[in-house]
Amino acid sequence: NLQLLMDLTQLLVQMMIERKQNIAAQEASITSDKYLNLVVESSQDGFWLWEKGDIFTMSDRCAEIVSFSSEDFRPLPQAWLDRIHPQDFASVIRQLEDHMAGRLPNFSAEYRFLTRSGQWKWLLANAQIISRDKEHRPSQIAGTISDITERKQIEMDLLERExxxxxxxxxxxxxxxxTDLSGIVKFINPQGADLFGWDAARLIGQSGQILLHATEWGRLGLDFRSVLISGHPKQAEYTCAHRNGKTxxxxxxIAPIYDANRHLSGCICTAxxxxxxxxxxxxxxxxxxxxEKLVEENIQALRISEERFAKAxxxxxxxxxxxxxxxxxxVEVNDAFCHLMGYAREEILGKLSRIIxxxxxxxxxxxxxxxxxxxVKDHEFQFVTRSGEVRIGLLSGQHIQIGTETFILSSIxxxxxxxxxDREISRLDRLNLIGEMAASIGHEIRNPxxxxxxxxxxxxxxxxxxxxxxxxxxxxxELDRANSILSEFLSLAKDKHVDLLPSNLATIISSVxxxxxxxxxxxxxxxxxxxDPVPDLLLDSKEIRQLVFNLTQNGLEAMQPGGTLILRTYExxxxxxxxVQxxxxxxEESILDKLGMPFVTSKEKGTxxxxxxCYRIAARHNATIEVKTGSQGTTFFVRFSLTNKM
Known part of the structure; x- marks a missing residue:
């Protein structure tokens, strides 16, 4: 009985120990799961798990990255594959097949993925088969995805910047x-190779000294070392040697350059x-x-010269x-300058030249x-008069010294x-050419x-x-429209006959x-x-009616309902x-200089x-056409010289 009691006691102790061990193991498992869940939830990566039977679960971060829940991906894996960018699809499939076949230990790929919002995101996907069934088919696969869109954008920005x-x-x-720290050439651009007469490939690996005359080697070496030691750039003039022997x-x-770790790696030189x-x-x-020598020798003559210069x-x-x-x-302007700019002399003196x-x-x-x-001679520029008119001038300037100050003596x-x-002559020359071509082929086309x-x-x-x-x-x-275009082309002919008869411009406008x-x-x-009353001129009434009609039609087509079109005659x-306003x-400014040339138009269906x-009719009447345009509208001025007066 005593032995039986001891055996029972030992059994009870063993059962109590095993129970404590089981309780400790369960608590450790719960703690481990908590830590695992904490890691999963706090990670920037998304975790997912696929199990046999098409069971698919994702972490919250995974769902956030792709904007989908695990229930949205049905059927698998097609629902996921359909959202891979076409350009990335082949490489992803290849990686996946290699891993499934056991040729790769795991799956890893970067690809673009179409989210629910229609946005393409770059993903870094990693996956591994955890277990296989008896037929060696995957029964459980786990993986992660990371949103690398920002990294990819940075990489593309770096490539673009490079x-x-x-x-x-x-x-x-x-x-x-x-160059490197020893002055050996590592790179030279095509302009540098041309400047020194070398082939760029042959210069790589050679000392930069060969580009200078031998007398400059010592000075270049000192300057190069100075830049490397001080870290400050240096600029100087050197006598250089062309490969053909000329200097x-x-x-x-010369300036220092540094690598990514801010270590001195060489120099960049521009020449x-x-x-x-x-x-x-x-x-x-x-x-x-x-x-200056003449001034010193002839100071009296200079005073007389200065007086003459002031008058001139x-x-x-x-x-x-x-x-x-x-x-x-x-500090000084002459009368012609004041007249050109529209300022009084006292108004312009002391002002900055930027105002013109x-x-x-x-x-x-x-x-x-x-x-x-x-x-500087004959530098073309645009200047503005006091009235705001923009004009074109040729500006010549001379650097002069008066006392201790430096000035610019300029003429406009x-x-x-x-x-x-010049523009008008060029325009007429081109119109003449087009008109001659139109006259030569227009009738041959019109007959058939x-x-x-x-x-x-x-x-x-x-x-x-x-x-x-x-x-x-x-x-x-359509034939009638083509015939109308031919008629307009024929109107461009230089030698078209016009019947110039005494007519009044206002009367012709009244008729249309x-x-x-x-x-x-x-x-x-x-x-x-x-x-306004204007004198009679020698005009072809039919052509002037055509000119007025064309200009007013252009104005009407350019305006919105509710606007006002103005026609005026005056002397x-x-x-x-x-x-015509x-x-x-x-x-548009881009077509303003080409205005009047066939097929130059801002209208969708215009020719x-x-x-x-209009320009050809004006030329046949010795008239000119001027245009002023802006965001508020366009004004055409057709100017008839009174030499055409009867």
Whole structure:
């Protein structure tokens, strides 16, 4: 009995120990699960698990990344594969098949995935088969996905930036070379190879000293070491050696470059041939020294010369001014300058020259040109008068020294009218060519078109083709439209006969007034006629009616309902002027200079022939057409010289 009691006691103790161990194991398992869930939920990666029987579960983060729940992906795996970007699909399938077949230990791929919101996201997907069934088919697969869209965007930005920097280097007008810490060339752009006469590939691996004359090697070595030690860039002028043996002067800038860890890795060198500039500087310096010597020897003669210069300066018919180099502040202007700009002398003195530049920033460019070359001739620029009119001029400038201050002596020639005449001559030359071509082929095309039109009318009237009457009408309408374009082309002919008879411009406009009003009425546009008395001119009434109709039609087509179209005749500075003003959006600047050329138009279905005909009619009447346009509308001025007066 005692033995039996001891055995029972030992059994009870063993059972109590096993129970405690089971309780401890369960508590450890619960703790482990809590830690695992905490890791899953706090991770930026999404976790998923697929089990046999098409059981698919995802972590909250996984669902957040793809904008789907696990129930949305049915059937699997097709529902998931359908959302992979077509360009990435083949590589993903290949990786997946290799892992499924056991050729890869796990699956890993980067691809674009279409989320529920229609957004493409870059995903990094990793997966592994955890277990297989008896047939060796996967029975459980676990994996993670990470949203790497931001990383991919950064990578693409870096590639784009690298491409941009490479383009800047390879297309730069300056020679650019990279060296290591020993001065060995690691890279040189095509401009650098051309500057020194070398093939770029043959320069790589050689010392940069071979690009300089031997007398400069020592100085270059000292400057190179100075840059590496101080970390500061250095710029200097060196005598360089071309491969053909010739020498030239170059301005070379040496700066340190660093690797990603901010360790010094070499230098970047830029070079520019300044031989021409140095020669010019030398010539100008010699000229200046010569002038200074003359001043010292002939101070009395200079005083007389200054007096003569002051008189010539003031009375010169060319607009001349003196302004400070740095600020551009006017210290002296002549009468011709005041007349050209519209200012009184006391109004302009002390003002900055930027007030006459249409684009003030271009004054800095001109100043830089003066500083580099000391003399600039016939620089074309746009200037603004006091009234706000923008004109074109040729600006010449000279770097001068008066006492201790530096100034720019400049002169301006107004070429606005010359540029307008040049454009008009060019426009007329092109119109003449087109007109001659139109006259030579227009009749040859029109005759067979007339025959075709007649046959279409005959066939369309027969009972057999009554069902196709709409098609016959459309073909006849298109032939009539082509014939109308041919008629406008023929109007461009240079040698077209005109019947110039004494006529009054206001009377001719009155004859087409009903037609203009009829065209304006459906568009709810008001037409205002302001007919000031004007003298009779020698005009072809038919052509002038065509000109007025074309200009008003263009104005009506450019306007919105409720606008006002103005037609006016008046006399101005020995000319009779026809004004047509609309309230449309204005003419684009890109086509303004080409206005009047066939097929230059801003209208969807326009041919541009209407304005071409207007310019040709004006030319046959020795008249000119001017255009002023802006966001508030466009105004055409047709100016008839009173020399055409009867």
């Amino acid at each position: 491409s941009l920097y490479r383009s800047l280097v390879e297309t730069s007008p300056c020679a650019i070379a990279l 030239f002067i170059a301005e070379i800038h 520019q041939d300044i031989t021409t500039r140095k020669l010019m500087e030398t010539e100008l310096l010699q000229h200046r020294n010569h002038l 300066f003031t009375a010169s018919p060319i607009a001349v001014s003196i302004a400070t180099l740095e600020e551009g502040r006017y 530049w249409h684009k003030p920033q271009n004054r800095d460019v001109f100043k830089q040109m003066i500083e580099e070359h000391f003399l 020639s107004d070429i606005t009218e010359k540029r307008r005449i 078109m007339t025959t075709v039109r007649g046959l279409l009318q005959m066939l369309g009237s027969e009972a057999l083709y009554q069902r196709d009457q709409d098609l016959f009408d459309l073909m006849i309408e 007034t009903p037609l203009i009003k009829a065209n304006a009425m459906p568009k709810d546009i008001s037409v205002v006629f302001q007919m 101005d500075n020995g000319e009779v002027v026809l004004l 609309d309230e449309g959006p204005g003419i 541009g022939l209407g304005l071409s005909v």
